[in-house]
Amino acid sequence: MVIGPMKWHWDKVSRGERGSAWEAFLDELRSLPMGQLWRHNQAGDLAGKNQEIALELLKDLVNANQGRKGFTYTHKPVLDGQDGPIQNNRAAIKSANAHGFTINLSANGLNHADKLAALNIGPVCTILPDQNPVNRTTPQGRKVVICPAQTRDNTTCATCGLCQRADRSVIVGFMPHGAQQKKALEIARAN
Numbered sequence: 001m002v003i004g005p006m007k008w009h010w011d012k013v014s015r016g017e018r019g020s021a022w023e024a025f026l027d028e029l030r031s032l033p034m035g036q037l038w039r040h041n042q043a044g045d046l047a048g049k050n051q052e053i054a055l056e057l058l059k060d061l062v063n064a065n066q067g068r069k070g071f072t073y074t075h076k077p078v079l080d081g082q083d084g085p086i087q088n089n090r091a092a093i094k095s096a097n098a099h100g101f102t103i104n105l106s107a108n109g110l111n112h113a114d115k116l117a118a119l120n121i122g123p124v125c126t127i128l129p130d131q132n133p134v135n136r137t138t139p140q141g142r143k144v145v146i147c148p149a150q151t152r153d154n155t156t157c158a159t160c161g162l163c164q165r166a167d168r169s170v171i172v173g174f175m176p177h178g179a180q181q182k183k184a185l186e187i188a189r190a191n
Helices: 004-012 022-030 055-065 088-097 111-117 181-188
Strands: 037-039 069-074 100-105 125-129 142-147 172-175
Touching: 055 088, 069 172, 088 100, 100 111, 111 125, 125 181
Parallel strands: 037 069, 069 100, 100 125, 125 172, 142 172
Antiparallel strands: none
């Protein structure tokens, strides 16, 4: 359930007061300055039908992003045993990361982060099981760096850019916050 300012935004999108058609969005993206850092999908996931990433739409996005520093996050299924088009999604994510558009695999906890990192198809982010702003390691010994925007004054996504780096060697950890904090902590502790 979406509440607060994000809900207000989505309500306006639903009423046609915000947002744009796909081609118009791609044109806006192409007009960004070269080297511009930008985030796709503040909410939601990559375009597709059900759990399958739409390859042509992702290809359009990757091409429009050329020379820019776009990034996003996905919960689309990529692990063996999950329902959905696992191989399609793995190939799509790996290709996008290789061609300059960073897709972070979103983990629901430290164990889940290890499983996603082992795929070696893209960088990994995870929610953390606590509010402790201390870097740590996963159960398999991978380094987890707490989101710098959550731990440093005067640091924002726009000034950091860590999540955009597809070649990073660390997992980015997010301390749950906001209206769904309690639920997020429960999920992270279970994963």
